[in-house]
Amino acid sequence: MLKWIDSRLGAASLARKGLRKVFPDHWSFLLGEVALFCFVVLLATGVFLTLFYRPDSVPVEYQGPYGPLRGQEMSAAYESVMRLSFEVRAGLVMRQIHHWAALVFVASIVLHMGRVFFTGAFRRPREINWLVGIGLLLFAIGMGFTGYSLPDDLLSGTGLRIAYSAMLSIPFVGPYLSFLTFGGEFPTEGIISRLFVMHVMLLPGLLIGLITVHLALIVRQKHTQFRGAGRTERNVVGKPLWPSQTFRSLGLMLIVSGLLAMMGGLIQINPVWNFGPFDATIATAPSQPDWYVGWLEGGMRLFPPIEFTIFSTTFATVLWPGVVLPGIAFGTIALWPFIEKKVTGDEAEHHLLDRAREVPMRTAAGVAGIAFFAMLTIAGGNDVLAVTFKLPIEAVTWALRIGLFAVPLIAAFIAYKMCVELRSSQGHPFRRQRGVRLVRNAEGGFEES
């Protein structure tokens, strides 16, 4: 059998090389793998869901087993999600696993990106793969957003509406762009089937293509490694692909999918039956977007009302937090390898990773960025904050506006100081030995020795 294959493909010599390929070991290198395995879970559960979902906005009357909505008019899409949740056996668990996997998917991509950032793994020769990674992040968010909108419940409609308004606000092309995207003035009938095609065909195709490129580039360029005995810029030290790495990865894949399955079974998520079907004349107060769009929501809430018209061309207030802010944010992240190269003038190839503490400037910049996004995300819940702390919403909003700039600066400053100190003391942040040696002196006092 093996011989039959080999005599046709020459597989043995390929396998010999491939199976011996060495991968360095470090827990943080697994984050990207976790993302990949989430994607596998998403594909598997997604195929199941697709077989029951109806991408159609024709109105139907609900006759299913869920009492509170019986007799209500809703779209066929929403009705099929209700059926999936209440009538299809194992349907609800599949739906919930799918949603949890989507949240963890984006989270692990972001963490993986943080690892690559703070260790400087994006430096030459890996700038291309950094850009590919940004593309993956964007497509993943696109998947999340389109998927969130498919059930056609009240909340998903609100997200879509804001996206439409942001697109509409783009000068000169906005109205054309949003009419082409949505098929007319919001809300349109055809939008569900468009989102569906994006979600189950276009975006997954693009993701699979880009993942392939991402992995191929890793194989071609070989993985980076941390400094250590016997590790240089000219070698890779680690465990071979077969059997160690294969077993570990397989084990990790099963553990990740097992955890997602448990979450899907035990932790309720997106109970669309509570929100009710989409209704263009209602928006609910506590809209809860998925975590990775919270910062956009926060930007919308914090940005002061600025709108002006010059030469009878209006620059809308949603334009800034809805289009300009994400544009600048993603632009900066995508171009970071080139920005850093400009600043440091470092053109050399790097295969050995930095420790975050070894590069205080970059670490401080990264921490500032994280703090900025965190502040925006917090601002996405400013109404909840106001209620919790019994403060007027106006006060909360102003405090957050100031915090949006103050907190990242302070965080960056602290991170910088910490890096410099850790670097000079050669310490590991967590494994450092604490304490000083005290010696009793002649007068009976103590001195550091």
Place this chain on the structure above:
Amino acid sequence: MRGVRRIAVSLGVSMLASVGLVIVYISGGQNQLEGLLLGLALGGMGFGITLWATELLVEPEKVEERAPLESSESDRKDAVEMSEEGQFTRRTLLTRMLGGAGATLAAALAIPALSLGPRPGQDLFKTKWTPGARVVDENGRFIRPGDISVEEIVTVFPENYVGSSDSQAVLVKVDSDLLQVAEGREDWVPQGCLAYSKICTHAGCPVGLYRSEDHQLLCPCHQSTFDVLQAGQAVFGPAIRALPQLPLEVDADGYLVAQSDFPEPVGPSFWNRTREA
């Protein structure tokens, strides 16, 4: 061999959970149990395999050399030469024509994208309100000023267009003494009945909440607040423009009707909203 035992236990747990999963499914299904058992089935196997890798497959680390990524100077030259074979670069006219034909073809192929949506035209500027259109509630019933009480709020539509998203408006009745009617709008408010577009001028959410203590309409999306008594002005939040007001009057039968469409485009801003459509 403790390692072997632990691996065996993990795989055994996985097997049992899989069997349990099938049983649960056949006997009608139960969401929590399904998730738990599926998690154990997958996780147990994953745990076993991971143990296998860490305890039984202890291999020494291997070193692989990193060949330089850059190609050699001669390879690079060869590649450039090979690409020039056939002397494409010398046929300037033809290569340019080829490029031009490609670009034209691409443009022609992209054009059908325009079928994806209508041209915006008047859609963003006009709603379904017309002079004399009766005001109806979401059940299609006509409304007399006397039908609603002071401080009551109703979502209304033009007659025959219940549910029309861009025409939705809020009808509020206020004490006429409190009202500071804006100039030119004196006769838009029959018996204290005011109507504003229900679409937030920020990002288009329906402005659904009314706080009668201070006569403010609140948008739940980003907390923009509009003053009902002062021509719908935005008083807080990210919205800047007032909610467009619908001029109302009472027709011969005593029902509320619109005098005309909203005087300006409703909803979120777009670049040419101040131009004549």
